[in-house]
Amino acid sequence: MKDYRRRDVALAVGLSGVAGYVDAIGFLKLGGFFVSFMSGNSTRLGVGIATGQWTMARTALALIGLFVVGVVLGALVARKAGEDRRSVILALVAALLAIAAALISAGFNTAGVAAMVLAMGAENAVFQRDGDVGLGLTYMTGALVKAGQRIATALTGGDRWAWGPYTLLWAGLSLGGALGAAAYLWFGVLALWAAAALIAILAAAKAWRESLRG
Template sequence: MKDYRRREIALAAGLSAVAGYVDAIGFLKLGGFFVSFMSGNSTRLGVGIATGDWAMARTALMLIGLFVVGATLGALVARAAGEGRRSWVLALEAALLATGAGLIGLGFGPAGAGVVVLAMGAENAVFQRNGDVGLGLTYMTGTLVKIGQRIAAALTGGDRWAWVPFACLWLGLACGGALGAFAYLRWGVLALWAAAALIAVLAAATAWRDRAAEP
């Protein structure tokens, strides 16, 4: 995290908030399944297998598979565009979110939810470095571990504030989740359009900044 500038950390926290927002909508729409938190779906897969609830297991496995496909698409776009040109991955995510929202609005709920999962998988390629995830944006278990490790380092003479950027990522996801639940309860799946619009704006702003930085 220390290799990232403040502007990049702010972008990462914002994208984590979008992930939390979308995940809360997906959780409420899908009745307890997640569109970005695959650890939860993996647990539901295991429980479904153990209890013989094959519908649960099948749904969880399908969501996990789609997330992996989305992560693959995001990684391929990042490689093709150049990993420093994040606007391309953001544009992919915005297009997928808008497509998913549109399909759900037209009555194709399962297909739309699947496309939203693809978008969440793709988001993790925004900070891809050398083909690997630089910052995880849609899952926070590892981030919470890093917060604890940085606090331990601070208590033993290390950097006192190294834990703060990781805390910002977690806080973004948590606040985004609260906002997404509120939006879903008020507007239903139409709330997904706000996430698609925000990512589209971020994609355009990032593309403009990339062009401005070119010699």
């Protein structure tokens, strides 16, 4: 993460926290499927196919497909708006989460969950660079691998703290997951509004900074 400023790292950790929060809500709502962690859904897809549990397989495949659509949507919006205008992607994610909360509250569970998954896919475009994901915000395997590699570098005389930001990304997602689960147990789907509101505030703050930058 050498190319990112501390402010960017803080934003990334916060967004990972939101991803964990939303993923925990989705996990509890769907009974063991994920809205941001597609490795888990891919495993469930394989298990479903192997064991003939076709409902499991169809659900996992649908979630994976929606996530990819969300990634495509986020990438296209980032390219259209300019990859340095992160406020636009944040606004998109906030809108999708608000739509998800509204739809599920109104009883349209399938459409609401679809909006959640689209939001999580689109969130990965916040740090898009030249059409590629600069920082993965909704999955932590890569971050943990990089943290381990940086620890090895530190142990052999390299940068002592390069592992820190990657560990913070993981910690942010894990803490967000705990908060999301607790919020869902207390408030049900209403907990999604908190995530939408937080992302909307971040979008407004980013838009203000971008306007000052010109």
